[in-house]
Every structure is written in structure tokens, then in C-alpha cells.
Amino acid sequence: MYGLLLSIKTVTDLIRALPVGFLTLFSTNASCTVVDTEQGSSLGNPSEKQLQSTSTDNTSASSISKPRVFKDKDDSRFTTFMNHPEISEIINEYFGYLNLAQHKEYPTIKDEIYEVVAMKLYWIVNTTKGGSLKEAAIQKAKKWLCDCLHRFEPYIHLIEVSEFKLNYIPIKAWKFLIDHCGTRELWISNTTIDTAALNHPDLSKMTVLHLIGVGLTKMPCLYNLTGLKHLYLGDNKIKHVDLQSYFDAETGECNPMRNLEYLSLRGNLIFNVDARIKKVFPNPSMEIYLDETVLRHPFSDVKEKLKKEGIELTGLDRESEMDWMSRTN
Structure with a gap:
């Protein structure tokens, strides 16, 4: 048999015809998304969970313009970090992976939980002076939470608050993380x-x-x-x-x-x-x-x-x- 020869134009047309999600699987910037293989199952067996797109995930926390739990500093550095699109994406993927929306208390405190987890990530990374964020810092935060998703027990064992005053004590958010995220x-x-x-x-x-x-x-x-x-x-x-x-x-x-x-x-x-x-x-x-x-x-x-x-x-x-x-x- 003769080998199949395709022109560059034909190959280009084929690539354009592929679904966007197909190319995303091979992108170096692809997010670390993992969800349960069985819809609505609990965290009981994380090893049975597989990679999958979460573009339609309904567990995403709402976009938060300003912190409610923590008092940000004058440079608004934490607010900038918390609202960064890539930080929002990886946190929401984590929430989706653990299927947090199945818990009845989640909808009323999801923004509070999001903010507490964002503060955890904030102290994992380094930021530059003047409030600007290094791209390396964003990627470091994403990698840390992505690594959590690939553990046998994908838990956030330690929650940190340092050098930030609190508007109130987020007891409900902490309890939720203790009960459902292994804190x-x-x-x-x-x-x-x-x-x-x-x-x-x-x-x-x-x-x-x-x-x-x-x-x-x-x-x-x-x-x-x-x-x-x-x-x-x-x-x-x-x-x-x-x-x-x-x-x-x-x-x-x-x-x-x-x-x-x-x-x-x-x-x-x-x-x-x-x-x-x-x-x-x-x-x-x-x-x-x-x-x-x-x-x-x-x-x-x-x-x-x-x-x-x-x-x-x-x-x-x-x-x-x-x-x-x-x-x-």
C-alpha cells in the first residue's frame, strides 16, 4: 500500500476542524482539571477519579471583587491575587473535583471558602513589591493545588493566615474545610x-x-x-x-x-x-x-x-x- 500524503493546507484544515477541547489536552498551559468518574460521588475513593474538562462545572465560587473575611492592605495585593483568572480557575477546579456543591451548606458560604483557600495559596507564593504579581508566583500557586488534586488524599491539611487582619472569624468556612477538605x-x-x-x-x-x-x-x-x-x-x-x-x-x-x-x-x-x-x-x-x-x-x-x-x-x-x-x- 502507498502511504497517505496530505498537503500542508489539508492538515491545517483538519486541525481547524478539531474540537477545541482536543487541542487543550496537548496544550502546555492546560489547567489541571480532575472530576469524579461518577457524578455526585463522595471523596471516598480519589484514585478512581480521572482527568476531564470542568468548563460546565456548577460548583465554581462566585467572582469576588473585594475580600470579605480579610482586610487587604493598601496595595490591594491579595485582592489582585484572589481575582486573578488562573487562580480562580484552579480553585474552582479543586472545588469541582471534591464535588463540594453536594453539601447543603456550600452555596451560602462558597465565597468565604474560596477566600480562605485563596489566602492559603497567597502565602505559598512570592509576590513582587508594589502589588504586581510575578507570573512564576501564579504558576507556583497553581502547581501546589494541582499537586493536591493528584494525591491519593487531595486534602488541604494546613490553612494559614499571617499579617492580615480579619473582619470576622470564618468559623463556617473553616468547619467546611475540616469536614470536607481534610484540614x-x-x-x-x-x-x-x-x-x-x-x-x-x-x-x-x-x-x-x-x-x-x-x-x-x-x-x-x-x-x-x-x-x-x-x-x-x-x-x-x-x-x-x-x-x-x-x-x-x-x-x-x-x-x-x-x-x-x-x-x-x-x-x-x-x-x-x-x-x-x-x-x-x-x-x-x-x-x-x-x-x-x-x-x-x-x-x-x-x-x-x-x-x-x-x-x-x-x-x-x-x-x-x-x-x-x-x-x-
Whole structure:
């Protein structure tokens, strides 16, 4: 048989006749789109999901002109980043892949969720001075979320907020990400935060919390975060580790942090520590890190350790004083 010979004009005409989506598959700028092979299925088996166009996806978050959760800076850099077409595209693809629209609460908070995820991507990338965005930064953000889509568990484990003030605490968005996007760690730094609002049962599945340089002057009360294992309170202004807020004002009953295994107070000028740490932090694996010493459960030598560092153990009543003496003598 003779080989099939086609003129350049014929080949060109054939290419023009191909569907746009066919060429997109071979484009170096093609977006990383993945959706479920079964419409409306859950996240249960991500390995069965395949690449597919999401041009008709109805889970896309609305276009947001200005942030609602976060207060942008004067250069509007975050607003510019959040509304960049390629950032919007990859976030909406991620939402479509996880089929977030199937959850009844999604439509009312989708813009809030979008903004929280956009802030996560914002701190992954580098931006230039003056508010302009490097193309490399946009591509870095896209690659990070695209890589998430190809993991066996395509989750956003860590959510970050740093150097941006919040108009309000996005509890509903954080809960949604915890429940449906695998978020387990929250990093808040170099801003101000209402810690009372963080003590919310909707965040009970959170396992790691960072409150770094947020101006804390006292120990935050977080007993509703029952799943919390690691708590970082570094570089704040805590002087007195007072745990009174963990005890009911009427009954005196303790609301302990049973699962907490690690508390960092480094970078705080501590003068005294509440003796009730044994009741509030009863986990056998519990460790409390100060600048120069580590206190470990069952805290049998805590009084001596604190004394060496010039830190007073306070809040001892007659019963607890005898208990401490029996352990330290």
C-alpha cells in the first residue's frame, strides 16, 4: 500500500476542524482539571477519579471583587491575587473535583471558602513589591493545588493566615474545610485574633493550632477544641499561665484538654504557672515547653524546675499543696 500524503493546507484544515477541547489536552498551559468518574460521588475513593474538562462545572465560587473575611492592605495585593483568572480557575477546579456543591451548606458560604483557600495559596507564593504579581508566583500557586488534586488524599491539611487582619472569624468556612477538605491544622500569626471565638465546637476536629505573635497576654481558653493535640503559643506576651477559664465558675468543674500532648510557650516572659496544669492537661504524653525548660506529665518535678527558672507555681490550695509536696519531696 502507498502511504497517505496530505498537503500542508489539508492538515491545517483538519486541525481547524478539531474540537477545541482536543487541542487543550496537548496544550502546555492546560489547567489541571480532575472530576469524579461518577457524578455526585463522595471523596471516598480519589484514585478512581480521572482527568476531564470542568468548563460546565456548577460548583465554581462566585467572582469576588473585594475580600470579605480579610482586610487587604493598601496595595490591594491579595485582592489582585484572589481575582486573578488562573487562580480562580484552579480553585474552582479543586472545588469541582471534591464535588463540594453536594453539601447543603456550600452555596451560602462558597465565597468565604474560596477566600480562605485563596489566602492559603497567597502565602505559598512570592509576590513582587508594589502589588504586581510575578507570573512564576501564579504558576507556583497553581502547581501546589494541582499537586493536591493528584494525591491519593487531595486534602488541604494546613490553612494559614499571617499579617492580615480579619473582619470576622470564618468559623463556617473553616468547619467546611475540616469536614470536607481534610484540614487539620490552622496557622495564625502576626495579626490579632479573637481567641474566644476560636473556642468553638465546630473546630473540634482540629489537631494542630498555631497562634504565633498575635499579642496574647493570657492563656487562651480552648477546651471546645477536643481533638487538639499540639498548641503553639510562641512569641506572645503571656506572663501568667492562668488556667481559671478552664473551670466552671459555678461548679468548679474542670474542662480539660484531654488530647493535648504538646504546648509551646516559647518566646513568652513567664513569671508564674497555675498549679492546676495537672487537671487541665491530663494526657500522659503531655509536654509543656518554656524557653529554658520542659515540663512533662505527671509533672512530678515541675515545682523544682520552675523555681530554678525563677518562675512561681501559683494557685495552690491546701489539698493541692500537699499533693505537690508528696511528689516533689
